[in-house]
Amino acid sequence: MTMEIHVVQKVMKVNDEIAQAIRSRLEAARIPAVNLMSAPGSGKTSLIETAIRSLRDTVRIGVIEGDPDTTRDAERIAALGAPVVQINTAGGCHLEANLVNRALDDLDLDALDLLVIENVGNLVCPVEFDLGETRRAAIISIPEGHDKPAKYPKLFRTADVVILNKIDLLPYVDFDEPRFTGDVRGLNPDASLLRVSCRTGEGVLGWLDWLRAVVQPTAQVGR
Amino acid sequence: MHEFGIADAILAKTLEISAANGGASVERVQVLVGGLRQLVPEMLEFAFNALAAETAARGAALDVELAPVRVVCRNCEHAFEPDDLFWTCPVCGTCGANAVTGDELILKSVTLADVAPETASARPEPSGEKGR
Numbered sequence A: 001m002t003m004e005i006h007v008v009q010k011v012m013k014v015n016d017e018i019a020q021a022i023r024s025r026l027e028a029a030r031i032p033a034v035n036l037m038s039a040p041g042s043g044k045t046s047l048i049e050t051a052i053r054s055l056r057d058t059v060r061i062g063v064i065e066g067d068p069d070t071t072r073d074a075e076r077i078a079a080l081g082a083p084v085v086q087i088n089t090a091g092g093c094h095l096e097a098n099l100v101n102r103a104l105d106d107l108d109l110d111a112l113d114l115l116v117i118e119n120v121g122n123l124v125c126p127v128e129f130d131l132g133e134t135r136r137a138a139i140i141s142i143p144e145g146h147d148k149p150a151k152y153p154k155l156f157r158t159a160d161v162v163i164l165n166k167i168d169l170l171p172y173v174d175f176d177e178p179r180f181t182g183d184v185r186g187l188n189p190d191a192s193l194l195r196v197s198c199r200t201g202e203g204v205l206g207w208l209d210w211l212r213a214v215v216q217p218t219a220q221v222g223r
Numbered sequence B: 001m002h003e004f005g006i007a008d009a010i011l012a013k014t015l016e017i018s019a020a021n022g023g024a025s026v027e028r029v030q031v032l033v034g035g036l037r038q039l040v041p042e043m044l045e046f047a048f049n050a051l052a053a054e055t056a057a058r059g060a061a062l063d064v065e066l067a068p069v070r071v072v073c074r075n076c077e078h079a080f081e082p083d084d085l086f087w088t089c090p091v092c093g094t095c096g097a098n099a100v101t102g103d104e105l106i107l108k109s110v111t112l113a114d115v116a117p118e119t120a121s122a123r124p125e126p127s128g129e130k131g132r
């Protein structure tokens, strides 16, 4: 005989449950987590390096590096003396909660103030997987073009901060910044929008302030 | 290509149900996918069939039903199905509405073939109970 069995279950149940467990672990350790998402090469690792160098004395940053195949990014972070765990996704296009949960075992959470997760370079897949993060950051760089928010709307709709990196390259590329800004605002009026150059240092203070506010949401009084 | 990760989760649950029913072969699997899920139904079917090749779900049909996106205006709370990128409210013109549906990703049902009546279990979670 043939039998139809009604299930009605969330397909992402397992991932979502592990993400919730991560959230509890991080809350218990009182550290927020930021999930960095962008296309390959937009500057995720550069932004983390900048943060580690500049906040060294005030915010202890731990890093989880998602990388399809190499340990290069983890080596860049380790060279700065920050605790880092490498997750090799073996070609996989995004991080999932179980990988992050395992990586957390290799970090001393009590010795950290902030966890930064560098997702795999990809504008579509990472967006679909909750990693138990506190904040989501979408990074886009000038050479990629101003049309990316319109083409990959979900990343921008779900981001808490949108970082436009490599603004030092604006003079050399026909990047329509007003159009870009309008699209980001239209998709997500609540997101913070930062302009940064990891190369010249322009706008980096905004990125550092944003991170400080994530670590200490109440310490924003002095402005 | 996150279709593979998602197809894998669908397959795992499907095979659990098959195993709970004496390893019956799977004929059809129905899933509901919200319009915000960034999934291409054909890719999902392809991934599911590829992963299922050596299992009890070999050759099973994956039916993908699409669920509409519904949003609520952040200003006037008007509920609507957006037809533009910015989810602009047709009543007050405010953009960036909040999604209420569209993120569904639900396994609705699994149809098994050749279920021996004595091994049939209507519940998907009959832990430990094994058909022989």
Ligand SMILES: Nc1nc2c(ncn2[C@@H]2O[C@H](COP(=O)(O)OP(=O)(O)OP(=O)(O)O)[C@@H](O)[C@H]2O)c(=O)[nH]1
Residues within 6 Å of the ligand: A038, A039, A040, A041, A042, A043, A044, A045, A046, A047, A073, A120, A121, A165, A166, A167, A168, A169, A196, A197, A198, A199, A200
């Ligand atoms: N001109 C310029 N180059 C930058 C800037 N930020 C990063 N880069 C360069 O862009 C390249 C990629 O930067 P990464 O930080 O490795 O980018 P990523 O997003 O971590 O890359 P993947 O991990 O491979 O996805 C490197 O060569 C950086 O030196 C910037 O603000 N301006």
Ligand SMILES: [Mg+2]
Residues within 6 Å of the ligand: A044, A045, A046, A073, A118
């Ligand atoms: Mg990197």
Ligand SMILES: [Zn+2]
Residues within 6 Å of the ligand: B073, B074, B075, B076, B077, B078, B089, B090, B091, B092, B093, B094
């Ligand atoms: Zn309205």
